[in-house]
Amino acid sequence: MQSPIDDVSSPDSSGFAAASATPPPFEEILNRMKPTTLSDTVALAAATFVFVAYLLRGYLWDKPDPYGYIFYERPQATDGDGAHGGTRRTRNIAERLEELNKDVVVFWGSQSGTAEGFANRLSRELHQRLGLDAMAADLSDFEPETIAQIPRSKTAILILSTYGEGDPSDNATQFWEWLIKAVEGKNSDSATSALLGSLKYAAFGLGNSDYQYYNRVVDVVDDAFVACGAERLLPTGQADDSHGATEEDFLEWKDSLFAFFRDHFGIQEREPKYEPTVDVVEDDSLQQQDLYDGEPVHPPEGSGFKQVNSPVKALKIRNAKELFASSSGRNCLHMDLDITDHPQLTYKTGDHLAVWPMNPNQEVDRLLRVLGLTSRRQSPVIVRALDPEAVKVKVPTPTSIEALLRYYLEICAAVPRDVVRGLAEFAPTPAARDFLHILGKDKDSYGSFLSHTHINLGKLLELATKGDSTAVWSNLPLSYLVDALPRTQPRFYSISSSSIISPRAPAITALVSSTPLTPPDASIPGLTTNYLLALSDYLPEAIKTANTPSPMLTYNLPGPSDALSGGLVYGHIRRSKFKLPMQASCPLIMIAAGTGLAPFRAFISERARLQSIGKKSGKILLFFGCRNPEEDFIYSDELAQLEEGDLKGTLRVVTAFSRVQGSPKLYVQDKVRELGSEVVEMLTQESASMYICGRASMAREVGKAVGDLVMDRRKDAGESSFGENQTKQWREGMKRTRKWQEDVWG
Numbered sequence: 001m002q003s004p005i006d007d008v009s010s011p012d013s014s015g016f017a018a019a020s021a022t023p024p025p026f027e028e029i030l031n032r033m034k035p036t037t038l039s040d041t042v043a044l045a046a047a048t049f050v051f052v053a054y055l056l057r058g059y060l061w062d063k064p065d066p067y068g069y070i071f072y073e074r075p076q077a078t079d080g081d082g083a084h085g086g087t088r089r090t091r092n093i094a095e096r097l098e099e100l101n102k103d104v105v106v107f108w109g110s111q112s113g114t115a116e117g118f119a120n121r122l123s124r125e126l127h128q129r130l131g132l133d134a135m136a137a138d139l140s141d142f143e144p145e146t147i148a149q150i151p152r153s154k155t156a157i158l159i160l161s162t163y164g165e166g167d168p169s170d171n172a173t174q175f176w177e178w179l180i181k182a183v184e185g186k187n188s189d190s191a192t193s194a195l196l197g198s199l200k201y202a203a204f205g206l207g208n209s210d211y212q213y214y215n216r217v218v219d220v221v222d223d224a225f226v227a228c229g230a231e232r233l234l235p236t237g238q239a240d241d242s243h244g245a246t247e248e249d250f251l252e253w254k255d256s257l258f259a260f261f262r263d264h265f266g267i268q269e270r271e272p273k274y275e276p277t278v279d280v281v282e283d284d285s286l287q288q289q290d291l292y293d294g295e296p297v298h299p300p301e302g303s304g305f306k307q308v309n310s311p312v313k314a315l316k317i318r319n320a321k322e323l324f325a326s327s328s329g330r331n332c333l334h335m336d337l338d339i340t341d342h343p344q345l346t347y348k349t350g351d352h353l354a355v356w357p358m359n360p361n362q363e364v365d366r367l368l369r370v371l372g373l374t375s376r377r378q379s380p381v382i383v384r385a386l387d388p389e390a391v392k393v394k395v396p397t398p399t400s401i402e403a404l405l406r407y408y409l410e411i412c413a414a415v416p417r418d419v420v421r422g423l424a425e426f427a428p429t430p431a432a433r434d435f436l437h438i439l440g441k442d443k444d445s446y447g448s449f450l451s452h453t454h455i456n457l458g459k460l461l462e463l464a465t466k467g468d469s470t471a472v473w474s475n476l477p478l479s480y481l482v483d484a485l486p487r488t489q490p491r492f493y494s495i496s497s498s499s500i501i502s503p504r505a506p507a508i509t510a511l512v513s514s515t516p517l518t519p520p521d522a523s524i525p526g527l528t529t530n531y532l533l534a535l536s537d538y539l540p541e542a543i544k545t546a547n548t549p550s551p552m553l554t555y556n557l558p559g560p561s562d563a564l565s566g567g568l569v570y571g572h573i574r575r576s577k578f579k580l581p582m583q584a585s586c587p588l589i590m591i592a593a594g595t596g597l598a599p600f601r602a603f604i605s606e607r608a609r610l611q612s613i614g615k616k617s618g619k620i621l622l623f624f625g626c627r628n629p630e631e632d633f634i635y636s637d638e639l640a641q642l643e644e645g646d647l648k649g650t651l652r653v654v655t656a657f658s659r660v661q662g663s664p665k666l667y668v669q670d671k672v673r674e675l676g677s678e679v680v681e682m683l684t685q686e687s688a689s690m691y692i693c694g695r696a697s698m699a700r701e702v703g704k705a706v707g708d709l710v711m712d713r714r715k716d717a718g719e720s721s722f723g724e725n726q727t728k729q730w731r732e733g734m735k736r737t738r739k740w741q742e743d744v745w746g
């Protein structure tokens with residue numbers, strides 16, 4: 001073997017080593033370096049200046065921002081994720097459980113925070129009710145293969161949501177990829193069937209049966225765990241969000257989990273009593289500029305998250321216009337954002353833009369009032385984990401009481417029944433305590449109560465003490481809110497501009513929503529869309545009509561910090577797989593309803609641009625559904641212009657209107673069936689790519705219609721055995737090869 005010393009001394013082809021064979025004396029080198037001409041002197045002076053400036057960097061110039069830590073510190077940095085007290089935490093979950101002496105780990109894979117909230121609640125309750133030492137764990141914080149090392153004396157619980165098209169959440173991606181390889185026997189030397197031989201687990205999935213791949217993630221994980229030899233302790237539970245039953249489905253499964261622990265491990269259940277996991281301490285010595293005041297909660301640091309999400313930035317709103325405002329109170333906004341100040345942010349046509357909302361003044365003020373905190377709203381607080389080794393603080397700290405409620409906690413969310421019961425412990429009057437006990441007792445009656453009220457925490461506390469104007473919930477600790485309320489999550493919008501046309505100005509299209517309650521005498525205002533409406537209201541150039549509703553809610557605009565002054569919104573880009581084919585000549589079928597048109601506006605304008613530079617576009621067939629051409633046909637002018645202009649003969653727009661007086665209700669799937677032969681021809685003969693964007697229920701109906709059409713065509717062509725299974729396989733094949741893509745929501 002050649003030694004490194006030999007390597008260094010061997011002459012190279014440039015003859016460098018040969019030239020240095022007899023080194024010149026040191027004085028001679030200095031002499032040779034002496035400047036001899038004016039330009040040498042100038043060059044030497046310049047080089048010396050740069051060198052000295054470099055050495056003084058950080059002392060005389062480019063000094064670190066003394067408050068830099070406020071903006072760059074991760075809440076996790078002191079309370080989880082990576083570094084702690086100068087030492088790096090292990091990413092081996094088995095070692096971690098041993099170190100912390102925990103009996104149970106509750107892993108979560110969550111996109112919009114529900115599974116994460118359940119995992120945190122469950123791990124707390126396992127201690128409160130059964131005395132088990134449990135910890136909640138973000139799946140991306142640990143090396144997936146170390147799950148196999150969890151000993152039989154411990155239990156793993158997995159709470160996993162399904163996202164995209166049957167995909168795992170961002171923070172579960174690495175775990176998912178590892179598991180799929182494990183099942184295929186590619187991960188380890190040990191046989192697949194014994195890989196998880198020592199693991200005992202229970203699992204719960206979150207999904208929505210409107211989606212084609214209902215709860216696919218927990219199903220796949222469950223099968224894979226069993227195939228790898230893990231022991232399933234009890235039947236896996238599944239929540240179905242299609243009728244808003246997620247919370248109750250979870251409570252039911254949780255009861256069965258507790259029953260299992262009681263029966264099999266002989267653990268006595270005790271009366272649950274609130275045990276804080278965090279301490280919220282008021283500290284008046286902190287200065288306002290030291291506090292987090294609006295910058296979003298830093299998203300999870302897991303590798304899966306970083307792969308697909310850009311950093312969060314305060315984005316300028318370049319322009320906002322109203323696409324429609326109907327007399328029935330619906331209106332739709334188009335907003336062009338500006339990412340020119342943020343070179344780290346780039347997007348591609350088809351990506352998503354995440355908007356971080358803030359809570360409205362009405363709800364912030366209500367909660368401060370009922371908690372008796374109005375006069376202390378500006379008080380600085382530090383939030384600390386009581387067991388920092390095991391618990392991550394989910395909000396930025398230090399902050400103020402008001403900022404906590406305005407920016408960092410979802411105070412407008414409906415209160416889960418569990419929380420109703422938990423609150424009774426802090427009731428200011430016996431009547432309020434009894435009210436909460438009764439309200440939280442029965443699943444069905446609370447379900448019915450919620451469907452009428454969608455009650456949030458502030459309103460519930462008010463209601464419980466109604467009639468007693470002196471009652472204040474001063475015993476309810478702020479730590480309870482931090483523990484019980486979900487942290488604020490961003491909302492995602494499909495970008496409606498093309499990155500080749502507006503690379504630094506992604507656009508979003510948002511229907512300002514209000515979900516009607518039953519009976520329809522009230523509604524739940526959409527948190528983010530009403531915030532966007534208020535923001536657009538703030539822009540002087542925003543285009544408004546007579547029907548534009550005045551914002552129902554008011555927001556803290558311009559914000560308390562400069563970063564949130566009017567016309568700015570915190571956001572980030574999320575990469576999506578929803579992409580145009582590489583070849584501009586590939587024909588496209590696009591099916592959208594409502595704001596599902598957003599990414600297709602981008603696709604079509606991109607095709608028009610490509611065509612204008614000589615890249616001929618393949619045929620584009622767009623199906624679009626809305627209520628009424630007079631009311632909510634968004635971007636109709638733009639589409640008509642392209643259909644008659646740049647994309648004449650290439651683009652065809654087929655509309656379906658569901659609420660035109662005197663006409664039958666028509667939906668996109670009806671139009672797809674009507675043009676069945678053309679659709680099938682394009683998909684099977686012309687190799688068109690198919691795209692669906694809109695509500696999951698619409699995508700399901702369209703999928704069924706297209707499947708039926710293909711099945712009929714095959715049968716007509718003599719393939720009599722081509723049935724449901726073959727149709728499903730055909731569709732799966734289309735999806736695998738990205739010829740069929742969906743961007744849908746619940």
Ligand SMILES: Cc1cc2nc3c(=O)[nH]c(=O)nc-3n(C[C@H](O)[C@H](O)[C@H](O)COP(=O)(O)O)c2cc1C
Pocket residue numbers: 109110111112113114115116161162163164165166167169206207208209211212213214215216241246744745746
């Ligand atoms: C964009 C989007 C895609 C989704 N895709 C699926 C899916 O393919 N299958 C499914 O069962 N549920 C799907 N869901 C429903 C979620 O799993 C459900 O809302 C869940 O409660 C979210 O949990 P999380 O907040 O922990 O992420 C989807 C939801 C959204 C918003």
